[in-house]
Amino acid sequence: MNKLRVIILKPSKYALNGYVDRYRWGFMPNSTVPHLRSMTPDSFRGAPVEVLTVDEYVHTDLDYLALLRRELGHRTLLAIVGVQSHQLHRALDLAAYAHQNGCLTVIGGPHPMTCDTSMLQGRGVSFALAEAELVWLDILEDALAGQLQPVYGQKQRWQRELDSPVISPPNKKDMQRYVIPMLGLYPARGCPFTCNYCSVIKIAGRRVRSQSVETTIKSLRAAKAAGIKMIMFTSDNFNKYAQAEELLNAMIDEKLDLKFFVQCDTQIARQEKLVELSSRAGCFEIFVGVESFNRNTLLAAKKGQNHPELYKDIVDLCQTYGISSHFSNIIGFPKDTASSIKCHIKTLCELSPLQASFYILCPIPGTEQYSEFLCAGLIAERNLDRFDGTVLTWNHPDLSRQELTSLLFRCY
Numbered sequence: 001m002n003k004l005r006v007i008i009l010k011p012s013k014y015a016l017n018g019y020v021d022r023y024r025w026g027f028m029p030n031s032t033v034p035h036l037r038s039m040t041p042d043s044f045r046g047a048p049v050e051v052l053t054v055d056e057y058v059h060t061d062l063d064y065l066a067l068l069r070r071e072l073g074h075r076t077l078l079a080i081v082g083v084q085s086h087q088l089h090r091a092l093d094l095a096a097y098a099h100q101n102g103c104l105t106v107i108g109g110p111h112p113m114t115c116d117t118s119m120l121q122g123r124g125v126s127f128a129l130a131e132a133e134l135v136w137l138d139i140l141e142d143a144l145a146g147q148l149q150p151v152y153g154q155k156q157r158w159q160r161e162l163d164s165p166v167i168s169p170p171n172k173k174d175m176q177r178y179v180i181p182m183l184g185l186y187p188a189r190g191c192p193f194t195c196n197y198c199s200v201i202k203i204a205g206r207r208v209r210s211q212s213v214e215t216t217i218k219s220l221r222a223a224k225a226a227g228i229k230m231i232m233f234t235s236d237n238f239n240k241y242a243q244a245e246e247l248l249n250a251m252i253d254e255k256l257d258l259k260f261f262v263q264c265d266t267q268i269a270r271q272e273k274l275v276e277l278s279s280r281a282g283c284f285e286i287f288v289g290v291e292s293f294n295r296n297t298l299l300a301a302k303k304g305q306n307h308p309e310l311y312k313d314i315v316d317l318c319q320t321y322g323i324s325s326h327f328s329n330i331i332g333f334p335k336d337t338a339s340s341i342k343c344h345i346k347t348l349c350e351l352s353p354l355q356a357s358f359y360i361l362c363p364i365p366g367t368e369q370y371s372e373f374l375c376a377g378l379i380a381e382r383n384l385d386r387f388d389g390t391v392l393t394w395n396h397p398d399l400s401r402q403e404l405t406s407l408l409f410r411c412y
């Protein structure tokens, strides 16, 4: 039977100057690409399957564009994955190019899962509206038959029980494109909270679903065997993952000796046992979305679980157990002013987490906040490329785009 060639591509986005954003080195590999790669069998319904992967952010050479062309006598499926709103235009352009060259093309990820793409459907490019575990084999089946459906996963967005694959890490050549040889793994998905600006709860739901600890351990073993030195547990709230302790104990028992990074919510301040265990298992950094030091701002954003008076405890706990504390901050909430943001920076410096990152509040399409701002006529930016958390996209009552941009630089 003829071969099926599958190209799994993470698209970049168009930068402010209109060119595709590309970097000589990336920070770490995208997590979705190896995930989908690992879900793709070597042969399917008797046909050999060849899989190629591309992370457009780090492909400074343009050779990969030659792959977006049907090989004579074979089927070629282009899966454009992990597409966020600011990457949609680039994804559509790549899809149109591949479609014109005879490829079957499907676009999946946060934007198609959470936003209305009906105006784009039925024009030769397919859309996946559900988690890959629910639709990927159907897509492969249809690709082999030579015809994709316009839409996949309309009825159900999430898998009820997470049944994820053991992850095969990227090869050495691909890893050389990144500064840090770090692999992202998802032991769990979903978050119980209701922050109004958050897309995670729209993409993965509010029930925390986890894969088996055994699957995660197998992925860790495979990563270690492939020379990976660090792991990022990409689950949003590692401290809300019910089997976290079981996984950490298994990592200690196996003497895996892999350094890892986790994201936690601020309630980690009261979970000393978990911090201590994480440290023994190899955790080198805890990333926490503190966002603001103003309790009223947090309540307005429906982030009542954050109590700024406990932030110092997180820094102290991390320090006690030799873990780097990384605070993520958002500037440009509706009640923020230039002076309140300067105050925020001062407080942050006093708390002194080891690392900090900053974003400008971005009403992400598909979130509760975006709908509210849209209804109130506040969305000012019409170009989706700009919805990446680096510029102001709405009419802030007190701050201009230039002011917020310069405050963002001041934060760093």
Ligand code: SF4
Binding pocket: 191, 192, 193, 194, 195, 198, 199, 200, 201, 236, 237, 265, 289, 303
């Ligand atoms: S805690 Fe984080 S993942 Fe959960 S809803 Fe809030 S922003 Fe989203």
